[in-house]
């Protein structure tokens with residue numbers, strides 16, 4: 277079909293929609309006139325909204341607020357765009373919002389907003405048992421006879437002309453059956469007030485004579501545009517609206533202090549974290565910090581969050597821990613000179629002068645192991661004197677260090693520090709320590725009402741202390757989300773080391789995997805089956821854990837080729853065979869940046885479009901995602917390709933017992949980490965997991 281043909285089809289469709297709207301509007305106006313019990317203002321607004329009932333919306337009018345005898349709710353509206361709690365106002369003066377307060381005619385009107393929020397809370401409670409997340413319930417204040425489009429916290433203020441188009445432009449959240457079930461449920465929970473309710477409008481479908489476009493009641497232009505826009509809108513993903521009732525309960529829970537949500541890969545921890553952020557943003561006027569260790573994840577999460585809960589998106593800061601800490605220090609006037617390369621040179625020199633020929637080489641001759649010891653155990657835990665290091669439990673480090681070894685490590689640490697200071701630079705750990713000192717020193721209150729930490733197991737102890745310092749033990753202040761099995765960095769900590777006390781029901785575990793098919797999960801679990809791990813609550817947990825699966829099919833494709841060239845060709849063939857549009861949901865993940873470079877060149881030569889994970893921000897892009905296992909943390913894709921996935925593991929085997937006998941403890945620790953990283957990469961796959969290897 278040529279461009280001219282589709283343009284004429286579009287014009288035809290626009291004319292048809294306009295005719296339909298006109299008919300619906302006429303009928304709605306008649307219906308509203310007959311509606312005696314309502315106030316004039318409500319009638320005018322209802323005339324607008326009755327049109328929506330022809331488009332799959334349900335309008336409940338003048339309902340009793342549950343638990344009260346006399347208080348009423350003007351309107352509840354349920355449709356593809358979600359659940360809306362409406363308070364209709366027929367004020368003599370126009371509403372004004374300034375400094376988070378509502379006024380009209382110079383008089384404060386905040387009590388109206390407070391009442392609407394309270395009713396909204398009741399509606400959220402009513403639909404929670406159906407698994408509807410609070411993000412799908414939105415309060416609206418609608419002003420008869422006025423043109424308004426403003427926000428007051430989470431409340432949207434709209435004029436009678438704006439309300440119809442605004443609701444039609446909402447992204448599609450609910451399917452037709454859900455609309456029906458939710459409206460039926462709300463009808464029961466919010467009973468008729470005085471028998472004056474309008475259920476579903478029964479509008480006569482007959483054609484009516486043409487009317488002028490605007491007659492004060494109805495803005496046909498606005499609605500027409502919204503209808504066309506509505507047609508273009510793809511539905512938002514199910515998880516953005518519906519959660520399992522247990523997840524909804526976690527999202528809405530009132531916690532008296534710091535809380536933690538854990539659970540194996542793919543069990544919806546991030547989903548709960550995001551809904552919790554939206555819930556808290558709606559309940560408080562403060563800001564929420566949503567933080568992870570990885571740099572690229574906040575961008576993706578922020579995109580999802582904006583789609584899911586646009587009304588409060590501006591009050592949630594999605595940040596990586598280090599970038600947030602740097603900005604925090606800058607705002608507080610604390611000088612930071614972060615310079616990774618110069619810090620690395622300082623360490624190399626320290627190793628040359630003090631480490632290489634010391635007793636440390638007996639345990640592991642590779643400087644990297646000792647760099648990690650300094651980064652994750654000494655500086656990561658904020659240790660500044662040898663006495664503390666001499667006795668510190670070195671969590672998740674397998675080697676046993678006796679006193680002379682610890683002394684040798686300390687000498688290396690001191691040499692590194694003095695060379696670093698000499699060069700006038702900071703490393704990443706310094707940034708967090710400085711921020712912790714500053715946050716502890718600040719007495720002017722936190723900028724945040726709540727802090728949510730995702731993938732908490734990736735942080736160092738100092739990082740966790742820093743985030744804890746921002747909100748302390750305030751109710752609903754700190755939420756830690758993560759899974760110790762997905763630890764991909766050396767070392768570790770326990771919450772008790774950080775002085776964080778998670779009691780009773782403040783520690784929750786999710787157990788249903790919503791992401792991976794059984795085949796994929798079994799393949800991933802086989803890699804870490806023998807790797808029991810210490811979680812941050814101190815519990816020793818076996819590698820194979822109890823997980824409930826949601827039924828969906830999946831496939832593990834194993835490809836072994838004798839040479840790298842043939843292996844890579846098999847990868848290209850698999851990527852080229854992807855159906856149209858499938859590239860957007862495919863990712864090639866590699867264990868190292870070097871391997872990423874290799875596959876970037878390979879895919880470029882094959883003219884397969886690539887989007888590096890560093891640039892991926894959660895918006896769909898028709899290109900294969902490419903990045904390291906570490907960069908893929910927290911993300912998911914329908915198809916995941918892991919070329920040479922076993923190359924870095926002992927004997928090329930991902931299972932834990934390969935090569936154990938001759939390996940040193942530090943080598944075994946490294947292998948365990950590599951298996952954890954591979955496990956994380958494998959569990960990113962939803963439908964297809966492609967595992968490539970070169971078997972000579």
Ligand SMILES: Nc1ncnc2c1ncn2[C@@H]1O[C@H](COP(=O)(O)OP(=O)(O)OP(=O)(O)O)[C@@H](O)[C@H]1O
Pocket residue numbers: 514515518519520523539540541542543544545546547548759762789790791909910911912959
């Ligand atoms: N109630 C639900 N119904 C359907 N799908 C869900 C539900 N909860 C979560 N999901 C889906 O499950 C998948 C995994 O969710 P999420 O990324 O939050 O898990 P996670 O526990 O954070 O995973 P990981 O630790 O592996 O990063 C996502 O595709 C999400 O949309």
